[in-house]
Amino acid sequence: MASEPATTVELELEVEQRLVEEAQQGNLDAMRPILERYAAPLYGTVILPRLGDAASAEEVLRDTLATAVEKIRRFTWQGKTIYPWLRQIAINKVYDVHRQSKRSRRLADAMVHEVAVESDPASHADAQLIADQERRAHRDRIDETMQQLQERYRSAIELRLIQELSREDCARRLGVTIGTFDVLLFRAVRAFRKHFGERAELPATGDT
């Protein structure tokens, strides 16, 4: 077969490989484009959904990137993007945070459970694909838990946390006072948390 033009992904991989090799030879600045490219997906799809706290997530992102730069010489290029390697570092950091903080034990259990069932994305070469897949998997879990909530609780979460409508608008949509909406959202989040924690105690099979 005649040689086909390289796809965008292949070109990006070539550039990425060159940058990684430069970094491994000692040029630290070569890591900058890589970190800039993957910081957002690491934060948005790997770290924050597992931590739930923006400040901690930013801290973990910083640690993740620093560790990546520090250990870049240990990375072996296998024709795939460096993203799974970065992602694994991030997951380990998140796991450390959950282990160190005694708060939210059940939620932490849920997150640790996810770490165990999601940590093999190496079959995909494209970082965007991995991030999209991970985002979809998270969303499926959230949606699955949402389905277990009562209709009004589900609506409260959707309106306020997903659509980000104001409390006044949310209350108007649901035909209640703002005070009643506050109670609905409060109970809805507690109920979500309860079901999410229970979900984590289910066996891993069929969970992915």
Added chain:
Amino acid sequence: MATQDDDNVARIPDPDVEPSPAELAHARRFAELVDKTLSGRTPPAMSADDRALLEVATVIRATHGAVELAASKQRAAVEDALRQAIGASPAGGGSVTPIARAHTRMRRAPWIVAGTTTLVAAAAIAMLWLRTSGGAGRGNPVARRAVPEEWTSRPADSLVGPIARDHAGDAGARIDAIFADRLDGFRTRRLARKGKP
């Protein structure tokens, strides 16, 4: 402390159940926390229960792509990470040192410290040797301020002289002589300072 785990196992009331005043107050507080979080002003201090619930809310929002890392924070994270990796201050400016140069510096650091320490020690030994050998013949000159003798502490032998046996009981006269001399010196000194003590 009531934990979120207690909260988890507690039964969640149905939507139509009237809230207690305590639940109403807690719900209002949580709503305000969500308000602040949505506008990017999450308060650093809050109860463990509120924090746990807020984490759940953030997880839901993050999963639906509602939470993104600001470009400025992303840049800062990258720069901090690059600097942190070579052990420099995150707040420092300027360009980043390549790993190789940083490693070279780190390799040389122990030798630089050892060399400097040796030089300082050699200089100290040389100074000590020069002082002891040069000062041995001359004795040990003591710096002394040029002050009148009557300002200094001094023996009274020159005033009293040898005490003959038959004048041994005149201690009062000797003390008076010494007192007069010292008083004289005191006046001189006082006048030299224009009356100031």
